[in-house]
Every structure is written in structure tokens, then in C-alpha cells.
Amino acid sequence: MANNDWRLHGQERYLAGAILVPKKYADRSTKEDHDHCEFCWAKFSDAIPGSLTDGYTTVDEYRWICDNCNNDFKEQFKWKLSENA
Numbered sequence: 875m876a877n878n879d880w881r882l883h884g885q886e887r888y889l890a891g892a893i894l895v896p897k898k899y900a901d902r903s904t905k906e907d908h909d910h911c912e913f914c915w916a917k918f919s920d921a922i923p924g925s926l927t928d929g930y931t932t933v934d935e936y937r938w939i940c941d942n943c944n945n946d947f948k949e950q951f952k953w954k955l956s957e958n959a
Contacts, residue, residue: 881913881943886951889937893954894930894944902935913943930955 889912900920908919918938919925930939
């Protein structure tokens with residue numbers, strides 16, 4: 875992925891080499907009503923119609939990444955996938 879992609883704005887500072895967990899947004903431990911993809915800003919919610927309900931999250935569930943951005947940036951950011959984090 876090119877470094878001039880509009881979705882890139884310094885996420886390497888906190889997402890390079892991160893462990894990501896595939897997760898349903900409804901199964902999160904936080905109680906927010908929505909979050910956004912760290913790259914394209916797509917909305918994750920189990921309460922807001924039209925929002926994404928599945929994606930990838932950091933182990934602490936603070937950062938969320940949609941399927942498209944995961945596919946586009948997983949090699950560049952060298953993410954590790956965990957099923958049991």
C-alpha cells in the first residue's frame with residue numbers, strides 16, 4: 875500500500891506490530907455505543923443501523939480496524955492475528 879494513502883495519518887506510532895483479534899463489536903468489553911476504524915473511519919456499532927458489526931481490534935479493544943483496512947495494511951503494519959487474546 876502506498877504511503878500517500880489518504881487513510882494513513884501516523885497510525886504506525888501505535889499500531890505497528892500490534893496483535894489484532896477478530897471480534898464482533900457486540901462482544902466487546904467496553905460499553906461505548908460506537909467506535910471507528912482507525913484508518914477509514916467506518917463506524918462500528920451494534921446499536922446504530924448500517925454500522926459494521928465485525929472487524930479486528932487490539933487486545934485492549936481500544937482500536938478497531940475494518941476488514942478492508944485490515945486487508946490493505948496488515949503486511950505494512952506487520953500485524954499478528956490472535957484468536958484467543
